[in-house]
Amino acid sequence: MAKLYFYYASMNAGKSTNLLQADFNYRERGMRTMLFTAALDDRFAAGTITSRIGLSAAATTFDAATDIAACVLAQPNPACVLVDEAQFLNAAQVDQLARLADTHGIPVLAYGLRTDFQGRLFEGSARLLALADALIEIKSVCACGRKATMNLRVDADGRPVAEGAQTEIGGNDLYVALCRRHFVEALRT
Template structure:
């Protein structure tokens, strides 16, 4: 029986690398996978899943209007759906992926952040934590050496940003991972 999986972490833990490795493993066995990433994530170009290690691959994109059931339910030869930047999924899209796993027997493996730079949940992540049949944290470390579970937004000078829109696309130039202690003590400021 297929499942809905959620693999989450703070920034810079290797989520995209893991997704690309899973896709490779399926395809190496002659199986077909479908990759998606958020249309708003244009850090490596729209429709591109890229790892900090340098590997990159084109993927289909999703936005708030994407109907995964309409796109995927009838694809009998599909072995797996892999979704990067899953925190940007809409609640109904998470439910669609859950139904696809259980009705169409197609596993859906979602990778994303659990919370934003203020420690608030993303809607997609909150629903994945609720509906996913299998949840796993991908671990990374804070600059202090502890396990990082939070995300910190920084400005162009490396100073911590504490207010603003929930979604601002960026990579290492805009976000840092932090443990809860550093997140609350503000020791991530430069």
């Protein structure tokens, strides 16, 4: 029975690296995969999933209007669907992913952030937390050595940012993965 998996973590935990490794494992066995990534994340190259350790692969981009199930079902014999930046899915798209697993027997591996820079759930993450058959946390480390679970947004001078749009695309230049204690302390200063 196929399942919907949600692999979640803070920034810089290796989510894209894990996704690309899973993709490699399927393809090494001669299986066809479909990769998706958010159209708004163009930090490296549009339509590409890129990890910080240098791995990358072409992917189909999605935005709020993308019918992911239709894209998948238009392809011959997909063995697995892998979604990067899954926090940017909307609830209807997560429902589509669940149907791909339940009705069509296609495993779906979704990778993304659980919460934003204010500690609030993203729409896609909230729906994945509600529907996924398996929730897998990928561990990251705070500077203190504890598990990092939060994403602190910082400005150009490294100062914490507490207000603003939920989505601002960036990497180490805009976000720092912290444990909850240090996240809360940083926002108090």
